[in-house]
Amino acid sequence: MSYPPYNPYGTPTLRPAEPFNPREDAEILRKAMKGFGTDEKSIINVLAYRTNVQRQEIAVQFKTLYGKDLIKNLKSELSGNFEDLIVAMMMPIPYFLAKEVHDAISGVGTDEETLIEILCTSTNNDIHILCNEYERTFGCSMEEALASDTSGCFRRLLVSICQGNRSENYYVDQAAAQSDAQALLRAGELQLGTDESTFNAILCSRSYPQLRQIFEEYQRVTGHDFTTAIENEFSGDIQAGLLAIVNSVRDRPGYFAERLYNCMKGFGTKDRTLQRIVAVRCEIDMVEIKNSFLAKYGKSLQEFIADDCSGDYKKTLLALVN
Structure with missing residues (x-):
């Protein structure tokens, strides 16, 4: 099997809005949520077409103008998967991913698939940012948190990854x-x-x-x-982790295309996985992921989303990947 040439860069589907007026966007969102009923279309037209950094600027303007937290306001007006996706989009990406890691190891059981997806595909820079954000937000090191919740070979793999010390020499010896x-x-x-x-x-x-x-x-x-x-x-988690590294090395967009396919195929949808991948990768390499998805499964990612999701949730996802 042939793999695409190594490319450390990707092509996003979501780019910064130009011109961009965060104050005007905050006013649109306020109007969409004020009074009886909610104008979901206006919320989508603003938030699904702004980058994560731009959304943070909108949130600052919203609080400045109205003295209210935009995320709390959105949560009070929306519901279901649409609410979950919009809230995920509003969180700064490092915080969002740190929270996903934290949630994966909190409570009863561990969501190893989420840990593997986030950690085993990350660059050194991604890891350093994630570790710093995790400690700032949750008051303990991510490495220690992972080590206390996992065991054996899998724990050692995650601890190694947490060092963020992979060689970045592109010369092949x-x-x-x-x-x-x-x-x-x-x-x-x-x-x-x-x-x-x-x-x-x-x-x-x-x-x-x-x-x-x-x-x-x-x-x-x-x-x-x-x-x-x-x-x-x-076998088990260590096998899945090592395979994720290999597949990410060979074809990272292909890895995420497979993750998206698996979370939508068959009965039921793993919506949290779908939301996380789309909300983050749309600003990194979603064009390549879409191309890989079509090549692997003979059907576009947009078609899969359209068949698998509905309503404002579907509209938002499609806006992010188009």
């Missing part, structure tokens, strides 16, 4: 890639049992271009894909 491929082979397929620390060390510290070369070398030597080794050597 062929000899080093061959050496790492051999080390991975010895740590897994060529021995009884698995030396998970070798997998952890290589997958959490090598640059994305270097990892792509390591995977190619592994396939050249063994005749099968590196994911086969992970599937054979690991």
Whole structure:
């Protein structure tokens, strides 16, 4: 299987509104929520066409003009998935993702899928911002919180990722890639049992271009894909985490396209996952995600959303991805 060339950048579907007048937008939102009934169309026309940074400016203007918190006002006027999506869109992205991580490890049980999606696809800069925001918001380090709620190989993987110390050298060292491929082979397929620390060390510290070369070398030597080794050597959360890293290295838009497909296919929708991915990735690489979605599933992301969602919730999602 061929993978797209490595590209650290993406193309957003949502760009800053120009011209932009946050005071005027705040006035429109106030009018939409004042009195009897709510003008949902006006709320969508403002918030779904402004970037996250612009929405923060609108919120400041709203509080300045009316002495009210915009998010609280929106929550009192909206309901259901539409409310959840709008509120997610209004939170600063670092805070929103920190809260998603916190919620994933709070209460009974752990939402490992959310942790994997957020952490295993993040860049060093993403991780540093997320760790700082988590500690500022929740009063403890994200690393400690994750370590106390997970165990074993999966805990060690998340702790390694929390360091945000992956190489960012885009130069590919062929000899080093061959050496790492051999080390991975010895740590897994060529021995009884698995030396998970070798997998952890290589997958959490090598640059994305270097990892792509390591995977190619592994396939050249063994005749099968590196994911086969992970599937054979690991199980459960650690397997899912390592596979997420591999898939993100090879094709990050493809990884998110698959996440979106899985949260909408079949009966019922994993709306929180859908909202999180759309609200965040629309400002990063949603164009590539949409292209990958269409190529993988023969149907556009917009068509899937239109079939799976309804009302103002659907309209907002479609505005963000178009």
